Amino acid sequence: MNLAARNFGSSGTAARLQFENIRHGYGGREIVRGVSLTAFPGKVLCLLGPSGSGKSTLLRIAAGLEIPHAGRLLINDVEASGPAGFLPPERRGVGLMFQDFALFPHMTVAANVAFGLTHVQKPARQAIAAEALARVGLAGYEAKYPHMLSGGEQQRVALARAVAPRPSVLLMDEPFSGLDSRLKDQVRADTLAVLRETGATVVVVTHDPEEAMGMADQIALLKDGELVQTGSARELFTRPNSVFAASFFSEINRFDALARDGNVETPFGTRPAPENLMNAELDLAVRLSDIRITTAEHPEATPATVLNRRYLGTSEHLTMRLEQGGDVVEASVGAGVLADGISRVFLIVADDSILMFEKQP
Structure with a gap:
């Protein structure tokens, strides 16, 4: 049978x-x-x-x-x-x-x-x-x-x-x-x-x-x-509902921020605040994979200095310091995307890649 x-x-x-x-x-x-x-x-x-x-x-x-x-x-x-x-x-x-x-x-x-x-x-x-x-x-x-x-x-x-x-x-x-x-x-x-x-x-x-x-x-x-x-x-x-949820499913960069009058000052520039968080203290999260790295200046890019890079086979893990504000940021890029010896880069992060959550007590 x-x-x-x-x-x-x-x-x-x-x-x-x-x-x-x-x-x-x-x-x-x-x-x-x-x-x-x-x-x-x-x-x-x-x-x-x-x-x-x-x-x-x-x-x-x-x-x-x-x-x-x-x-x-x-x-x-x-x-x-x-x-x-x-x-x-x-x-x-x-x-x-x-x-x-x-x-x-x-x-x-x-x-x-x-x-x-x-x-x-x-x-x-x-x-x-x-x-x-x-x-x-x-x-x-x-x-x-x-x-x-x-x-x-x-x-x-x-x-x-x-x-x-x-x-x-x-x-x-x-x-x-x-x-x-x-x-x-x-x-x-x-x-x-x-x-x-x-x-x-x-x-x-x-x-x-x-x-x-x-x-x-x-x-x-x-x-x-x-x-x-x-x-x-x-x-x-x-659509994670908290920084904890976002961080559990992927590596993230985390920042403190303040929503005021509908805008948020982020390490990557001013961005619109979520409708339900127009005036609030925020936790921001950006996944390592959501940061695009370029060596060419761009009006929407944030300049940074490469502090460390680790070769992981198919990808590289980069640690960088933003020139404005001094925040340390990590990113994951495909192996070979960034030539050896590059020390100054520009970071591009889309609006919807900056996850915003009301800060929890």
Whole structure:
């Protein structure tokens, strides 16, 4: 029987997972502060943020490994955690893939994959495990043991085990963090292909913005236990709502400024202020990649002196000091764009490349 015939993890099994005003903490310290968020059926939601932002705590609450101090967790509108009661992990239809894969070293690959299929009769378990292994490209590995596999192969075994029971929601905690950087991209792409075919709702915890942008239908950016911004990768990159959000997805130059009478004095000249920030103290952000470097004077260009340049293969990282004001600015340009020995350059920054945010206390 093939995977298609079994309707393996089809989109019909996907569930909607909702966090409603979740609060939780440890030792008197609040780790999650009033987070409301929805993972939509059949989509990939990435919980993104630095260490200590509450990502893994939310995942553990979704799995039923933690009971929130306040708020509710709903799965298809059924309260799994909250004032009305608690649904045990085994009754949630939720799969969990751990950061360290958590494979049993004394069990074969097939036995590891079949471990969670206790509700299925033994002969069928073997068939389902074999199908799941074939799905992740490990057909024929059934009799091997985890220590005989590479890191990427162990990751795929863990994935096969997670999807074999056809969970309605699959939770993944930093699933690629233990992989070599050269292997990570391929394993991530293979994993995403499998997840798309299973059709489950997927929640991935990661601290890597590139990983989140490459996998997610929706990203939830967290900081200090609070939800900062949600949206698609494109929305969060092109329309960040804070300096923190802008800096999390790309390297930025940051400046203080003041909006007055509709204008802002920036290090790159006077620019119009946003309509909602006509008179306010501002944080300005300019991505390194949004600064264009030229050696020719230009009426809209800002002169600068090159302090340092680092060759990075396909690009160069430049550190410069603006001649007017003395601000130090960094930029990323293509390798070979700037000839060796150049010390004076001119910077051109488009109006829409200067991100402006009201300064937060």
